Amino acid sequence: MNEPLILGIETSCDETGVGIVRGQTLLADAIASSVEEHARFGGVVPEVASRAHLEAMVPTIRRACETAGIKPTDVDAVAVTSGPGLAGALLVGVAAAKGLALSLDKPLYGVNHLAAHVAVDTLEHGDLPKGCVAMLVSGGHSSLLAVEDITDGVQPMGSTIDDAAGEAFDKVARVLGLPFPGGPYIDKAARDGGDRLYVTFPRGLTSQRDLERHRFDFSFSGLKTAVARWVEARRRDGEDVPVNHVAAAFQEAVCDVLTRKAIDACKDRGFEHLLIGGGVAANSRLRAMAEERCSAAGIAVRVPRPGLCTDNGAMVAALGSELVRAGKAPSPLGLPADSSMPITEVLNK
Amino acid sequence: MLLAFDTSSAAVTVALADPVSGEILASSTTVDALRHGELLAPAIASALSAAGCTPRDLTRIAVGVGPGPFTGLRVGLVTARTMADVLGIEVAGVCSLDILARQSSLALPVAVATDARRKEIYWALYDGPAADGSRRRLEGPAVDKPADVAQVLSGLPVIGRGAVLYADALQAEASDLEYPSAEVLAAGVATGTLEVVAPEPLYLRRPDVTMSGGPKSVLPK
Ligand SMILES: [Zn+2]
Numbered sequence: 200m201n202e203p204l205i206l207g208i209e210t211s212c213d214e215t216g217v218g219i220v221r222g223q224t225l226l227a228d229a230i231a232s233s234v235e236e237h238a239r240f241g242g243v244v245p246e247v248a249s250r251a252h253l254e255a256m257v258p259t260i261r262r263a264c265e266t267a268g269i270k271p272t273d274v275d276a277v278a279v280t281s282g283p284g285l286a287g288a289l290l291v292g293v294a295a296a297k298g299l300a301l302s303l304d305k306p307l308y309g310v311n312h313l314a315a316h317v318a319v320d321t322l323e324h325g326d327l328p329k330g331c332v333a334m335l336v337s338g339g340h341s342s343l344l345a346v347e348d349i350t351d352g353v354q355p356m357g358s359t360i361d362d363a364a365g366e367a368f369d370k371v372a373r374v375l376g377l378p379f380p381g382g383p384y385i386d387k388a389a390r391d392g393g394d395r396l397y398v399t400f401p402r403g404l405t406s407q408r409d410l411e412r413h414r415f416d417f418s419f420s421g422l423k424t425a426v427a428r429w430v431e432a433r434r435r436d437g438e439d440v441p442v443n444h445v446a447a448a449f450q451e452a453v454c455d456v457l458t459r460k461a462i463d464a465c466k467d468r469g470f471e472h473l474l475i476g477g478g479v480a481a482n483s484r485l486r487a488m489a490e491e492r493c494s495a496a497g498i499a500v501r502v503p504r505p506g507l508c509t510d511n512g513a514m515v516a517a518l519g520s521e522l523v524r525a526g527k528a529p530s531p532l533g534l535p536a537d538s539s540m541p542i543t544e545v546l547n548k
Numbered sequence: 549m550l551l552a553f554d555t556s557s558a559a560v561t562v563a564l565a566d567p568v569s570g571e572i573l574a575s576s577t578t579v580d581a582l583r584h585g586e587l588l589a590p591a592i593a594s595a596l597s598a599a600g601c602t603p604r605d606l607t608r609i610a611v612g613v614g615p616g617p618f619t620g621l622r623v624g625l626v627t628a629r630t631m632a633d634v635l636g637i638e639v640a641g642v643c644s645l646d647i648l649a650r651q652s653s654l655a656l657p658v659a660v661a662t663d664a665r666r667k668e669i670y671w672a673l674y675d676g677p678a679a680d681g682s683r684r685r686l687e688g689p690a691v692d693k694p695a696d697v698a699q700v701l702s703g704l705p706v707i708g709r710g711a712v713l714y715a716d717a718l719q720a721e722a723s724d725l726e727y728p729s730a731e732v733l734a735a736g737v738a739t740g741t742l743e744v745v746a747p748e749p750l751y752l753r754r755p756d757v758t759m760s761g762g763p764k765s766v767l768p769k
């Protein structure tokens with residue numbers, strides 16, 4: 200049998216993504232981003248994102264089909280992020296996917312954005328391991344998930360109790376006078392001679408007492424405040440702020456907690472694979488530290504290339520493809536956009 | 549076959565019509581302000597199957613472009629655009645207030661006022677009907693507080709949900725024409741008696757943005 204040809208649509212935040220895959224082969228990953236429109240506000244403005252999705256949708260679908268060298272009528276199924284995410288933004292993608300599925304008379308799969316971040320790795324490294332811990336870290340999420348079979352669902356092990364990891368990067372970048380989104384700029388500042396040990400910033404939820412209740416949870420709010428406090432005190436005393444050192448020390452604190460807890464989660468489940476996804480997975484220090492610590496612990500790390508870690512349509516198509524290959528029943532045309540779709544739900548029925 | 553729908557109001561309204569005569573073959577309207585995204589596609593599928601058609605039989609799509617609350621409005625527009633693009637057919641946009649004006653059978657100039665939320669209305673003024681039933685828009689569409697435009701609208705029959713919600717402020721008698729009708733949209737586009745525009749949303753408002761200031765102080769004062 201020919202592998203299914205899947206078109207996936209992603210609009211949960213500020214990227215309009217349309218990806219096309221055949222089986223586990225990536226054919227196209229077209230993206231239109233409204234990030235520049237949000238940059239001056241220091242965060243994503245939902246209505247601005249929704250308007251941009253509407254304008255970008257048809258051109259992005261066309262671009263994806265051209266790149267893949269297919270006609271929309273060739274598609275076997277349409278997959279779309281139906282949650283979680285910004286309600287108004289999700290709705291544009293879901294309505295577009297329905298318009299396609301309806302016009303083409305093809306099945307529709309409303310899928311979970313977080314599960315799609317996991318499934319995207321099939322495009323880079325083939326079938327997912329039979330059991331793995333997935334750590335998703337981005338501006339919107341910071342979760343540890345246990346994944347046995349992605350098409351059956353994932354089990355949440357822990358998540359942030361306040362800010363997402365990527366959010367902490369954005370906020371600290373702002374404190375340091377670096378642009379939005381903060382992740383890449385902090386990474387670069389740290390690499391440009393930053394001393395990771397210059398200051399020791401707090402590691403959230405790692406004390407013995409916290410571990411009892413929050414073994415696999417994260418907290419980055421205290422860290423963010425500690426950095427802001429440190430910087431502000433320096434400025435108040437009329438001293439220079441060593442941006443590179445602060446960036447490196449902050450990044451070290453984030454990566455330390457993330458990798459420690461991820462490895463602990465693998466050990467807890469007896470899994471020998473750690474998969475990292477989400478925009479923060481592009482962080483060079485996180486990749487290096489995960490490699491180093493996991494190899495010492497006998498755990499294999501899988502991280503898709505940076506372009507697949509951030510939000511995109513390919514990840515949605517990848518998950519759709521796994522669901523089709525597993526023979527899962529599609530979603531109804533009445534599929535809602537569910538901004539708070541639970542992580543345990545991979546497919547919206 | 550002409551497919552018409554409008555999601556600019558609390559109603560999701562869909563009609564399938566003969567593209568030349570405008571004769572209605574199937575239609576439905578459901579009022580539920582929070583579920584445009586869920587209701588529209590199944591309503592289109594039902595209309596198609598009720599008329600014994602498939603999407604490939606569609607030759608044109610007509611869609612209301614608002615003004616209307618943004619989230620629902622976009623559902624109609626993105627559905628029209630994606631369907632038309634893959635089917636290789638044209639989308640005719642129509643100002644949703646024009647559809648309502650066309651619904652009035654009064655042989656008089658009329659005003660249209662719809663619910664813009666935040667205690668405001670979307671409104672427009674129309675001439676009396678021509679022989680073919682078409683009406684010329686004289687003013688609008690615009691968005692304002694009812695009290696601020698009561699003067700402009702005074703003395704005219706006011707059509708649309710806004711007239712129901714703000715009957716007192718507008719000193720208007722509420723009409724029973726509250727929401728745009730896809731049947732009227734389909735017939736008007738088929739017969740060329742509704743003005744066709746590009747399928748671009750009429751938001752009439754800038755997006756709400758809360759500008760974030762500089763970082764807040766975290767040091768104890
Ligand atoms: Zn994401």
